Amino acid sequence: MNVLMIADVVARPGRHAVLDKIREIREQYKIDIATMNAENVAGGFSITPVLADELFGSGIDLMTSGNHIFDKHEIIPYIEKNPRLLRPANYPPATPGSGLFVGEIRGFKIAVLNLLGRVFMPPVDDPFRVADEAVKSIPADVKIRLVDMHCEATSEKNALGWFLAGRVSAVIGSHTHIQTADERILDGGTAYITDVGMTGSYAGVIGMDKNHVINRFINFPARRADHAKGDVWICAVVIEINEETGEALKITRLRLEHQD
Numbered sequence: 001m002n003v004l005m006i007a008d009v010v011a012r013p014g015r016h017a018v019l020d021k022i023r024e025i026r027e028q029y030k031i032d033i034a035t036m037n038a039e040n041v042a043g044g045f046s047i048t049p050v051l052a053d054e055l056f057g058s059g060i061d062l063m064t065s066g067n068h069i070f071d072k073h074e075i076i077p078y079i080e081k082n083p084r085l086l087r088p089a090n091y092p093p094a095t096p097g098s099g100l101f102v103g104e105i106r107g108f109k110i111a112v113l114n115l116l117g118r119v120f121m122p123p124v125d126d127p128f129r130v131a132d133e134a135v136k137s138i139p140a141d142v143k144i145r146l147v148d149m150h151c152e153a154t155s156e157k158n159a160l161g162w163f164l165a166g167r168v169s170a171v172i173g174s175h176t177h178i179q180t181a182d183e184r185i186l187d188g189g190t191a192y193i194t195d196v197g198m199t200g201s202y203a204g205v206i207g208m209d210k211n212h213v214i215n216r217f218i219n220f221p222a223r224r225a226d227h228a229k230g231d232v233w234i235c236a237v238v239i240e241i242n243e244e245t246g247e248a249l250k251i252t253r254l255r256l257e258h259q260d
Contacts, residue, residue: 002029004025004238005036005239007036007037007177007195007235008174008175008198009038009198010041011040011200011207011228013200013230015055019054022060023058036055036064037150037174038055038064039068040068042072044208045071046069047075052078062101064114064148064150064174067121070087077096088114088115088150091125099134108144112145114147115148115149115151116150116151119151119152119155119156128159128163131147145169146168146172161186166190168246169246170248171186173193174195177207179197189245191248191250197235199234199235202231203230203231204229209226209228212224232258237253238254240252
């Protein structure tokens with residue numbers, strides 16, 4: 001089977017690119033399950049129920065997130081009711097929603113785990129301990145196991161990849177919005193990439209207006225940056241997985257230009 005994991009989708013440019021191309025990508029790469037990171041969908045910060053429903057209706061099967069997931073408070077009741085929208089599993093236990101999905105999507109049994117790193121990130125629980133407990137809780141007959149490690153430090157992502165090698169099908173890094181070129185298969189058949197990148201406008205700085213971002217570096221106080229426009233690309237990986245064993249056979253990095 002083939003699993004598509006789309007990079008952090010940033011604001012209207014990234015969202016429109018996914019809505020426009022997801023069916024074409026699914027057909028071209030024979031995708032069985034499509035996931036994406038949705039924490040930057042609404043103007044670069046979080047996601048709204050309307051946008052989540054639109055993306056689910058377009059051909060996205062499951063969405064992970066990160067440290068911005070609750071920037072839009074209206075997503076709280078939605079994430080409590082929709083198990084296919086994940087928040088980091090290592091948030092406090094009483095946090096709305098879930099960080100682990102275990103169920104069936106398009107006829108495939110699958111588990112998806114969302115984690116948040118701790119290096120240069122808001123304080124959260126130990127992602128390694130939470131990952132270990134979560135993986136041990138997944139039923140043995142659920143072989144397809146995906147992990148989105150949303151964090152800043154490349155070393156933390158790399159360490160988690162090796163920590164879970166042979167126990168999950170893939171560990172995919174997100175958050176920095178810069179796609180890395182280190183995709184590979186780790187010991188035990190675990191696909192890995194340090195950061196899958198960003199789906200959005202590359203005319204700015206990690207999806208945001210370049211002048212606004214530069215101003216934030218050189219002036220204080222500075223306004224929150226708006227999203228950039230133009231030069232839109234879709235970053236993602238396609239992972240070929242043996243559905244009988246859960247082992248990844250191949251990981252392919254994608255960077256697809258989107259013309260509005």
